[in-house]
Amino acid sequence: MKDFSYVTNSHPAYIESLYSDYTKDPTAVDPEWKKFFEGFDFATSKVNGNGSHVVATATAGKDATPINNDALAKEFNVYKMIRAYRKRAHLIADTNPIRPRKDRKPELNLNDFSLSDSDLNTEFHAGTFLGLGKAKLSDILTKLKKIYAGSIGIEYTYINEIEKCQWVQEHFEAIIQREFTIDERTRILEKINQGVIFEKFLHTKYIGQKRFGLDGGESTIAALDTIINESADAGVQEVVIGMAHRGRLNVLANTLGKTYEQIFSEFEGNMPPDMTMGSGDVKYHLGFNSNINTPAGKAVNVQLIPNPSHLEVVDPVVSGFARAKADILYNNEYDKVLPILIHGDSAVAGQGVIYELLQMSKLSGYATGGAIHFVINNQIGFTTDFDDARSADYCTSIAAMVQAPVLHVNGDDPEAVVRAASLAVAYRQKFNQDIFIDMVCYRRYGHNEGDEPKFTQPQLYALIDKHPNPREVYT
Structure with missing residues (x-):
């Protein structure tokens, strides 16, 4: 699967700085970051659940109001959480019919992503990466648990071929x-x-x-x-x-x-x-x-x-x-x-x-x-x-x-x-x-x-x- 560790392992302040540079001149950042920000802007410009549009900063020109830095950091944190569930939720899936599962330190709590219960009613564009569009964190979390932490836990993110990995992800989420x-x-x-x-x-x-x-x-x-x-x-x-x-x-x-x-x-x-x-x-x-x-x-x-x-x-x-x-x-x-x-x-x-x-x-x-x-x-x-x-x-x-x-x-x-x-x-x-x-x-x-x-x-x-x-x- 495409390795996004350069995103998930980066400090939010660093990402905010790069995004600011990207909004001014998309060619000023590394091509991999440019692709990622293009995807992020595409997600935030999609029609949300209420039928309204969110204007993408990078495509709206220099006069557009930039996304709040704190909000941007949390968007990335929610995205990290989605990625983490796809990779590690098999460790908490309800797969044992007889006894509780061993704690294998999955690190999938909200605080592991610098999020908290106070964010549950906040809407995030990162929900687009789960097919929800702009959605409350509580709804994103519910869907992640239903798909990846129910009666089936899946291991697939070690697959190197992008097409194969994406196929598994899409078909697994659909069949569940x-x-x-x-x-x-x-x-x-x-x-x-x-x-x-x-x-x-x-x-x-x-x-x-x-x-x-x-x-x-x-x-x-x-x-x-x-x-x-x-x-x-x-x-x-x-x-x-x-x-x-x-x-x-x-x-x-x-x-x-x-x-x-x-x-x-x-x-x-x-x-x-x-x-x-x-x-x-x-x-x-x-x-x-x-x-x-x-x-x-x-x-x-x-x-x-x-x-x-x-x-x-x-x-x-x-x-x-x-x-x-x-x-x-x-x-x-x-x-x-x-x-x-x-x-x-x-x-x-x-x-x-x-x-x-x-x-x-x-x-x-x-x-x-x-x-x-x-x-x-x-x-x-x-x-x-x-x-x-x-x-x-x-x-x-x-x-x-x-x-x-x-x-x-x-x-x-x-x-x-x-x-x-x-x-x-x-x-x-x-x-x-x-x-x-x-x-x-x-x-x-x-x-x-x-x-x-x-x-x-x-x-x-x-x-x-x-x-x-x-x-x-x-x-």
Whole structure:
């Protein structure tokens, strides 16, 4: 993104002095400052919400009344605040459904920008940079919190390409404010219902059996539904999915359409040998292939690749499948094949295969046109809390290495998860590069349902025991 640090790091008095020079002779200041002041004047000359015009000093000539220095300084401070929210509000976004977030010193209070409560009713032209026109500080702050500090926190300002960064900003702000239709909400509820009821049945019928359930992360099903449907609308003809154990049975049933009869037969241990894909492997390692017809009438082939116990080793296999399909079947049209990699939070942060895959993802010999990485972040790795599992703030911090945007989203807000999925599809199809969704949720039971998590995480599981499932929260 365009680096405006020369503005945001400058003292207000210095900016005022430069602006004064600019109003007298626009060519007297550095070209970068000239561009910035031109943008500022454009903003202040736009029609405001009351239909009246504000005269821009630089274009009105030397007889125009200059903008008050204090007012100008505060305009820049509000602009700094808007920039800061876009960059750091992911640190305060409401993304954790179970417990309060850690204080990572985001410095987003009014006094961090030399503003105070007494300025809340003051109107600022800087609101134009948020699409509000001239607006009260209170309205600017409300919109910033709604977009950047709600159920989704976004990291994207490290992207160097201006076009890409602006595209993410514009589309993220638009998708956050879009209202869902009744039909869309019904579809989301249907997918959440499927995910919750499936896990409840297995936990009731097959007590103590290993299934690596999706309990607490059922919004994954709604996300995959959105990704598959919207990617098909965008021209994708094949989807290749790689994932570890967590939620695999649910995805097989409610995304790929593997019948309940087949899955339950595997629990009973009486599955015919010719239906295990020849692997003889356990049920939560098996793959599947199906043709799905989307609500819009598009046909898409979806393949879930078999995965062994090494959690993330399937990811380069998925990338290889996607690359081979695109090369051989679709004449190198990467838009036709979409790889989806579903990670666990501890695995994506801790396993070297993820780094290896990412660092090769933009090389001509290995590129797949971008993957959508979906992290089922249940905040615990077997028995290890995230504070003891990684040095980075986020399990997805590795994404910055390839300048991939990250959408951190609250798993208890299915609509927010669907918004993130929708943006991920649009970004991948537009730029053919990787994007991450970090869905923060929880694991209701033990690692594999056969262990008792309260022995190692008593405080966390005291909270989880009282917490309603995503369907109850949504309805």
